[in-house]
Amino acid sequence: xxxxxxxxxxxxVADLDRIRNVARFVRREVxxxxxxxxxxxxxxxxxxxxxxxxxxxxxxAAALDARYVEYDAIVSTGExxxxxxxxxxxxxxxxxxxxxxxWQLPTETDQRHGRARILRIPEEPxxxxxxxxxxxxxxxxxxxxxxxxxxxxxxxxxxxxxxALAAAIHADRCDIYTDVDGVYTTDPxxxxxxxxxxxxxxEEMLEMASVGxxxxxxxxxxxxxxxxxxxxxxxxxxxxxxxxxxxxICDEEEIVEQQIVSAVTPALxxxxxxxxxxxxxxxxxxxxxxxxxxxxxxxxxxxxxPSRDPGAANxxxxxxxxxxxxxxxxxxxxxxxxxxxxxxxxxxxxxISVIGVGMKSxxxxxxxxxxxxxxxxxxxQNISTSEIKISxxxxxxxxxxxxxxxxxxxxxxxxxxxx
Amino acid sequence: xxxxxxxxxxxxVADLDRIRNVARFVRREVxxxxxxxxxxxxxxxxxxxxxxxxxxxxxxAAALDARYVEYDAIVSTGExxxxxxxxxxxxxxxxxxxxxxxWQLPTETDQRHGRARILRIPEEPxxxxxxxxxxxxxxxxxxxxxxxxxxxxxxxxxxxxxxALAAAIHADRCDIYTDVDGVYTTDPxxxxxxxxxxxxxxEEMLEMASVGxxxxxxxxxxxxxxxxxxxxxxxxxxxxxxxxxxxxICDEEEIVEQQIVSAVTPALxxxxxxxxxxxxxxxxxxxxxxxxxxxxxxxxxxxxxPSRDPGAANxxxxxxxxxxxxxxxxxxxxxxxxxxxxxxxxxxxxxISVIGVGMKSxxxxxxxxxxxxxxxxxxxQNISTSEIKISxxxxxxxxxxxxxxxxxxxxxxxxxxxx
Numbered sequence: 001x002x003x004x005x006x007x008x009x010x011x012x013v014a015d016l017d018r019i020r021n022v023a024r025f026v027r028r029e030v031x032x033x034x035x036x037x038x039x040x041x042x043x044x045x046x047x048x049x050x051x052x053x054x055x056x057x058x059x060x061a062a063a064l065d066a067r068y069v070e071y072d073a074i075v076s077t078g079e080x081x082x083x084x085x086x087x088x089x090x091x092x093x094x095x096x097x098x099x100x101x102x103w104q105l106p107t108e109t110d111q112r113h114g115r116a117r118i119l120r121i122p123e124e125p126x127x128x129x130x131x132x133x134x135x136x137x138x139x140x141x142x143x144x145x146x147x148x149x150x151x152x153x154x155x156x157x158x159x160x161x162x163x164a165l166a167a168a169i170h171a172d173r174c175d176i177y178t179d180v181d182g183v184y185t186t187d188p189x190x191x192x193x194x195x196x197x198x199x200x201x202x203e204e205m206l207e208m209a210s211v212g213x214x215x216x217x218x219x220x221x222x223x224x225x226x227x228x229x230x231x232x233x234x235x236x237x238x239x240x241x242x243x244x245x246x247x248x249i250c251d252e253e254e255i256v257e258q259q260i261v262s263a264v265t266p267a268l269x270x271x272x273x274x275x276x277x278x279x280x281x282x283x284x285x286x287x288x289x290x291x292x293x294x295x296x297x298x299x300x301x302x303x304x305x306p307s308r309d310p311g312a313a314n315x316x317x318x319x320x321x322x323x324x325x326x327x328x329x330x331x332x333x334x335x336x337x338x339x340x341x342x343x344x345x346x347x348x349x350x351x352i353s354v355i356g357v358g359m360k361s362x363x364x365x366x367x368x369x370x371x372x373x374x375x376x377x378x379x380x381q382n383i384s385t386s387e388i389k390i391s392x393x394x395x396x397x398x399x400x401x402x403x404x405x406x407x408x409x410x411x412x413x414x415x416x417x418x419x
Numbered sequence: 420x421x422x423x424x425x426x427x428x429x430x431x432v433a434d435l436d437r438i439r440n441v442a443r444f445v446r447r448e449v450x451x452x453x454x455x456x457x458x459x460x461x462x463x464x465x466x467x468x469x470x471x472x473x474x475x476x477x478x479x480a481a482a483l484d485a486r487y488v489e490y491d492a493i494v495s496t497g498e499x500x501x502x503x504x505x506x507x508x509x510x511x512x513x514x515x516x517x518x519x520x521x522w523q524l525p526t527e528t529d530q531r532h533g534r535a536r537i538l539r540i541p542e543e544p545x546x547x548x549x550x551x552x553x554x555x556x557x558x559x560x561x562x563x564x565x566x567x568x569x570x571x572x573x574x575x576x577x578x579x580x581x582x583a584l585a586a587a588i589h590a591d592r593c594d595i596y597t598d599v600d601g602v603y604t605t606d607p608x609x610x611x612x613x614x615x616x617x618x619x620x621x622e623e624m625l626e627m628a629s630v631g632x633x634x635x636x637x638x639x640x641x642x643x644x645x646x647x648x649x650x651x652x653x654x655x656x657x658x659x660x661x662x663x664x665x666x667x668i669c670d671e672e673e674i675v676e677q678q679i680v681s682a683v684t685p686a687l688x689x690x691x692x693x694x695x696x697x698x699x700x701x702x703x704x705x706x707x708x709x710x711x712x713x714x715x716x717x718x719x720x721x722x723x724x725p726s727r728d729p730g731a732a733n734x735x736x737x738x739x740x741x742x743x744x745x746x747x748x749x750x751x752x753x754x755x756x757x758x759x760x761x762x763x764x765x766x767x768x769x770x771i772s773v774i775g776v777g778m779k780s781x782x783x784x785x786x787x788x789x790x791x792x793x794x795x796x797x798x799x800q801n802i803s804t805s806e807i808k809i810s811x812x813x814x815x816x817x818x819x820x821x822x823x824x825x826x827x828x829x830x831x832x833x834x835x836x837x838x
Binding site: 053103 | 523568
C-alpha cells in the first residue's frame with residue numbers, strides 16, 4: 001500500500017462534471033489499495049473572480065499592506081469550495097472522504113500574505129487519516145500563519161501544497177494532473193514537432209518553470225528536488241481508467257538517455273525597460289533593483305552598456321508584462337534619485353530559452369543558438385545564462401520562427417517526422 | 420466608550436455598493452468612539468448558490484450524514500468572502516479592520532452540522548482587539564466543532580452569531596440591520612395599517628419568530644433573552660447618517676404602554692398532513708412524531724380527532740412547506756408500521772397568530788379571534804396556543820382578510836387612520 005498525492009488544477013475541477021471526472025481518477029488509486037491525498041485548486045475562473053472583487057473593494061499598494069491579509073481570506077474560499085464538493089462526490093460514490101483546509105492540517109506558513117512560503121506541514125493527523133482508508137481532500141494554495149490568519153501561496157500554489165504534503169507524509173509519488181498530458185520539448189501550439197518528454201530532471205524542470213513554462217510552479221519543483229519527491233505531470237483529460245504515462249520529474253541519474261538540450265521554452269509575457277544615460281556612479285544599479293525588489297517585481301536579463309553620454313551607462317532589464325506598469329511608475333517617481341535621462345519600455349519582446357543538463361558537459365550549445373538565430377536574421381537584445389540554460393530576448397514577432405528553428409537544430413523534432 | 424455589535428444580513432451586503440454603504444454605518448459608530456464588532460452574512464443569493472452546488476454534488480439524506488460536514492465547509496465561504504470585503508472597504512477608508520472567521524474567534528459549537536448550536540465564544544482575543552480601536556468583522560452563521568470542523572448554524576444563523584458575540588463581550592447593544600426598519604404589528608404588504616413597533620418584549624419577539632416572522636431567527640431571540648442582550652432591529656436602507664429608531668427588543672418591564680396584543684403574524688409557508696384512521700393504540704402518535712423529529716422536521720398544531728372507523732383516530736399536524744415532501748415520503752414508507760388508512764396533504768393553508776404578553780392577564784383574546792373569523796366565514800382547521808400566543812390554521816385564500824380584520828379588532832391599526 002503506497003501513499004499517493006494527486007493534485008488537480010483549476011481546469012480539472014472547472015465544474016461539477018469535471019469534479020466527478022476527478023473522482024474517477026481518485027477511486028482508481030483507492031481501489032488499488034493506496035492511501036490517497038487529493039489536492040485541489042479553485043474551480044477555474046473562481047480565483048480571478050475573487051481577486052477582482054477584492055481589488056475592487058480595496059486595492060492594495062504597499063508590500064506588507066494589511067489588505068493582503070484580507071485578500072487571502074477572500075481568495076482562499078475558492079479551494080475551500082472545491083475541496084468540499086469533491087469530498088461530497090466521493091462520499092456519494094460510497095467512499096470515506098473529507099475536506100481539509102489549510103488551517104486544519106495545519107499548513108504552517110510565514111506571514112507574507114499572497115505569496116507565503118510553507119514552513120512546515122505535520123505528518124499527523126493526515127497520515128493516520130489516509131492510512132485508515134479515508135480519502136483526504138486538501139484545499140491547495142492556502143496555509144495559516146503563526147497568528148492564525150489564512151495565507152495563500154501565490155499563483156500555482158496548489159502545486160506547492162501537493163509537493164509539500166508529499167514530502168510531509170513521505171508519499172511514494174506526487175501526481176500533478178493538469179490539462180496537458182506531460183511536459184513538452186516546446187509549446188505544441190508553436191510546432192507540431194513538440195514531443196512529450198518521458199523523464200526530465202528536477203534541475204531542468206526548475207529552469208523551465210522559472211523561465212515561464214506554466215506547467216508547474218517553480219517553488220513546487222524546488223521543494224520536490226529538496227525532498228526528493230517523485231513528481232509526475234499527467235492529464236486529467238485522459239480516460240480515468242487508462243491515463244497516459246505523463247512526464248516523470250526525477251533525479252538526473254535516473255534518466256538514462258539524457259539529451260544535451262531537453263527543451264526550448266518561449267515566454268511571451270515579457271517586457272523590457274531601458275534606462276538611458278544612468279549616471280555611472282557606484283550604487284546606481286543597486287538603487288534601481290532594490291526599488292523593484294521591494295515592490296516584489298522580479299527582474300531578469302540585466303544588461304549594462306556604455307551610454308553615448310560620457311560618465312553614464314544604459315541599463316536594460318526584463319520583467320513579466322504584468323509588472324511593467326508598476327515598474328515604470330516606480331522608476332518614473334524616482335527619476336531624480338536614480339539619475340537617468342530617458343525611460344524606454346517595450347512590450348514586444350519574447351524570451352526564448354534552451355534548457356538541458358547536458359550543457360554542463362557539452363560546449364557549443366550557446367554558439368549553435370546564436371548561429372541559428374543569426375542565420376534567420378533574428379537580433380538578440382539581451383542574454384542570460386545559467387549552468388543548464390541559455391535565454392535570449394528577441395523581438396516577439398520572431399518567436400515562432402526562433403522556436404521552430406532551435407527545436408530542430410537541437411534534435412528535438414519528432415523522430416518519425418524528418419521527412 | 421461602549422461596545423457595540425452590528426449585524427448586517429444578506430440584502431444589506433448584496434454587492435460592493437451595499438457593502439460600502441454598510442461601512443458608512445460602521446464608521447459612524449467608530450467615529451463616536453465605540454468599540455465595534457460587525458457580523459456579516461453572505462452576499463444575498465450566495466448561500467443559496469453554494470447550497471445548490473453542494474446538493475448537486477452529493478445530496479445528503481440521513482440526519483448525521485457526513486455530507487453535512489462538507490456542506491458546512493462549502494456554504495460557510497459566503498460569509499468568509501463578505502467579511503474580507505468589508506474589512507478591505509473599511510481599511511480603504513483609513514480604519515483599522517480585520518476579518519474573523521468562526522474558527523479564529525473561535526465560535527465553539529456542537530457537531531450538529533447545518534444547524535449547530537453555539538456552546539461558547541471566548542471574550543478574548545476579540546474584546547482586546549476592538550478595545551484597541553480595531554474594527555472586528557466577524558463572518559456570521561459559522562462556528563467550529565470540537566474536532567476542528569467548520570459548522571453552520573442554520574438559516575438566519577448570523578443573527579445568532581451577533582447575539583452570542585454581544586453576550587460574550589458584554590456588549591452595550593446589538594443592532595440587527597436588515598431590509599426593514601423594524602418589527603411591524605403585521606406584514607405591511609398585507610395592510611397599510613401595519614405600524615412599526617417601538618419596543619417589544621423578548622417573549623413576544625420569540626413567539627413572532629417561531630411562528631414565522633422572518634425578521635429575526637428564533638434562536639437569536641432566545642439567546643438575547645437568556646443573556647439580557649439589548650437587541651435592536653433597524654434598516655440598512657435608511658441614510659447612514661440618520662438611521663431610524665427601529666424596534667428595541669427588551670425586557671417586558673421596560674415597556675411602559677404594553678398592548679394586550681402586539682402583533683398579528685401570518686405564515687404562508689405552512690402545509691398540513693392528515694393521517695386518517697390511525698389505529699388508536701398507545702404509542703402510535705409517538706411513532707409518527709419520533710419519525711419526523713429524527714428527520715429534523717418540526718411539526719406544529721397537532722390535532723387528534725375521532726375517526727369514523729371504530730378504534731381509530733385521525734391525526735393532523737402542520738409543518739413548513741419545505742418539509743412537506745420529505746414528511747410525506749417518510750410517512751408513506753412507514754405506513755404499515757404506523758397503521759393508518761389514508762394520508763392527505765394540503766399546501767393551501769396559512770397559520771395566523773396573534774401575539775401579546777398582555778394575554779397573560781387579559782381574558783377574551785381568543786374569543787375575539789374566533790368571533791372575528793367566524794363573522795367573516797373563515798373556517799378554523801387547527802388551533803395551537805401558548806401563554807402569549809394563539810395560532811389558527813385557515814385556508815390560505817383567507818389570509819389577507821383574516822389579518823386585516825384581526826389587526827383592526829385588536830386596535831393595532833394606525834392611530835390617525837381610523838377614518
